[in-house]
Amino acid sequence: MSVIEVSALRKSYGGRAAVDGVSFAVEEGEIFGILGPNGAGKTTTVECVEGLRVPDAGSVRVTGLDPVADHEQVARVLGAQLQESELQPKLTVREALELYAALYPHPADWRALAERLGLTAKLTTRFGRLSGGQKQRLFIGLALIGNPKVVVLDELTTGLDPRARRDTWELIEDVRAGGVTVLLVTHFMEEAQRLCDRIAVIDKGRVAALDTPAGLIRRSAGSTVISFTPSAPLDDRDLNALPALASIERRDGRITLSGTDETVNAVITLLARHHITAHQLRVSDATLDDAFLDLTKETAA
Amino acid sequence: MSTAVARTEVRLFRREPGALFWILLFPTLLLVILGSIPSFRDHQADLGGLRTIDVYVPVAVLLGMIVGGLQSMPQTLTGYRERGILRRMATTPVRPSTLLSAQMLVYGGAALASALLALVVGRLAFDVRLPKQPVGYVLALLLAVLAALALGAVVSALSRTTKIAGAIGSAFFFPSMFCAGVWLPTQAMPHLMARIVGYTPFGAAAQALNQAAAGHWPGWGHLGVLMMWILLLTGAASRWFRWE
Numbered sequence: 001m002s003v004i005e006v007s008a009l010r011k012s013y014g015g016r017a018a019v020d021g022v023s024f025a026v027e028e029g030e031i032f033g034i035l036g037p038n039g040a041g042k043t044t045t046v047e048c049v050e051g052l053r054v055p056d057a058g059s060v061r062v063t064g065l066d067p068v069a070d071h072e073q074v075a076r077v078l079g080a081q082l083q084e085s086e087l088q089p090k091l092t093v094r095e096a097l098e099l100y101a102a103l104y105p106h107p108a109d110w111r112a113l114a115e116r117l118g119l120t121a122k123l124t125t126r127f128g129r130l131s132g133g134q135k136q137r138l139f140i141g142l143a144l145i146g147n148p149k150v151v152v153l154d155e156l157t158t159g160l161d162p163r164a165r166r167d168t169w170e171l172i173e174d175v176r177a178g179g180v181t182v183l184l185v186t187h188f189m190e191e192a193q194r195l196c197d198r199i200a201v202i203d204k205g206r207v208a209a210l211d212t213p214a215g216l217i218r219r220s221a222g223s224t225v226i227s228f229t230p231s232a233p234l235d236d237r238d239l240n241a242l243p244a245l246a247s248i249e250r251r252d253g254r255i256t257l258s259g260t261d262e263t264v265n266a267v268i269t270l271l272a273r274h275h276i277t278a279h280q281l282r283v284s285d286a287t288l289d290d291a292f293l294d295l296t297k298e299t300a301a
Numbered sequence: 302m303s304t305a306v307a308r309t310e311v312r313l314f315r316r317e318p319g320a321l322f323w324i325l326l327f328p329t330l331l332l333v334i335l336g337s338i339p340s341f342r343d344h345q346a347d348l349g350g351l352r353t354i355d356v357y358v359p360v361a362v363l364l365g366m367i368v369g370g371l372q373s374m375p376q377t378l379t380g381y382r383e384r385g386i387l388r389r390m391a392t393t394p395v396r397p398s399t400l401l402s403a404q405m406l407v408y409g410g411a412a413l414a415s416a417l418l419a420l421v422v423g424r425l426a427f428d429v430r431l432p433k434q435p436v437g438y439v440l441a442l443l444l445a446v447l448a449a450l451a452l453g454a455v456v457s458a459l460s461r462t463t464k465i466a467g468a469i470g471s472a473f474f475f476p477s478m479f480c481a482g483v484w485l486p487t488q489a490m491p492h493l494m495a496r497i498v499g500y501t502p503f504g505a506a507a508q509a510l511n512q513a514a515a516g517h518w519p520g521w522g523h524l525g526v527l528m529m530w531i532l533l534l535t536g537a538a539s540r541w542f543r544w545e
Contacts, residue, residue, distance in 0.1 A: 052392065072394045075392060075393055080392040082388055082389060084385055085384070085385030085386070085389045086384040086385055086386060090313055091309065095309060099306065099309045103395045
């Protein structure tokens, strides 16, 4: 059975559909990503999963339960970290952990949790005096304190410096290794590519694609990127005739092509035929970034 | 009602020196200052033979709940909504309304403690008699606290931000203090003014407390006015309150 099942979910605000027919299922033990541009409906979708919003249509099930009607049972198995939420500024880390532990029937040991999150030295520090990274670690702790089956993390690393972001990623991998299913909302491609087993790309309230990160990249038109500086000028007509070509970009004498492996072979043949040397030739797989732009562009058209 | 939530809110309240001073100490401090003026300890014919200090004890008793209910609580509650603390609590098995109840418990408790302090200091320092009708006094006091909390809840419901809560709170704060008799005790008000003030929550409370202090059962008219305000304000607050 899926841990989270969302089917044909719809939610409008003032006549404008924020979520317009979203469906996906999160399987036990996976890190499932929801990726999309700002305002795509990601947060509204997970707020329906958390039971904070009532869907207009469609259904949401968390371990088979309705997050609105069975709020208390769902809250016991689902831990949440919300976007832009805070705690009382004068509450210390220790008091916050103790307080939230007291709200659950079978809480985790908050001392061990604090240790794992690297917060032991900060136990007597007030929330208002924590750094951004420390606050986020505390929120991960509060999401985990009820011993949940699944955690929802919404834009966890927004506003963190690169070091804190990487630390947070390791922490999320740790959480999954501990058997907790993770639903991760993000707009960072690097984060989604590194952490997620599967990703639903949401754009304009709909699921534009749902696949593994590698599958999404493979699926997009320009999955391979070739760049080089030719020793002699190349004719645009020759380049445009390349098979499976997705895009051409010229900048400061350097040519960047995106396409498939077939395009790579054809470029090499073309260069050999014209006796042109390709300086600083680089062939790389496209990133999720490229795939994402490609996918969200398609739905815009 | 989760005891862990209540305990936390009590602890956080103790970390607010401003709220502690204005709710718990300021009313009694005012009483001490007034009591230090020799003529305020003389019996006055126009106060029915009472001394000024006698009529200011009920005023001091009401002052703590006006400060707590109208100034402090709306700021805290609106801040909790603004900062997403209510939403954070909504994702736990405990309802966010638990946090509201805990807040009311804290400010209600502080207002009662402040009232008790004013009564004790009045008795010990200025020989003001304790209420001669204690049951009626306690009843009027509890109703007044509930009315103050309900009014504060309406202010929280109407305010989107803590700044607005501060402004609306102050708009209600000064008229409430006037009706409670801070500038002119209700006994010294002209008859018509006293009657009008008697229809406001704190005016009714002040007059009920005065009657109980003098040994009479507080008039059901005053208690009825208080109860009507409690029902009306609670209804309005629960209708208009937004969790986010």
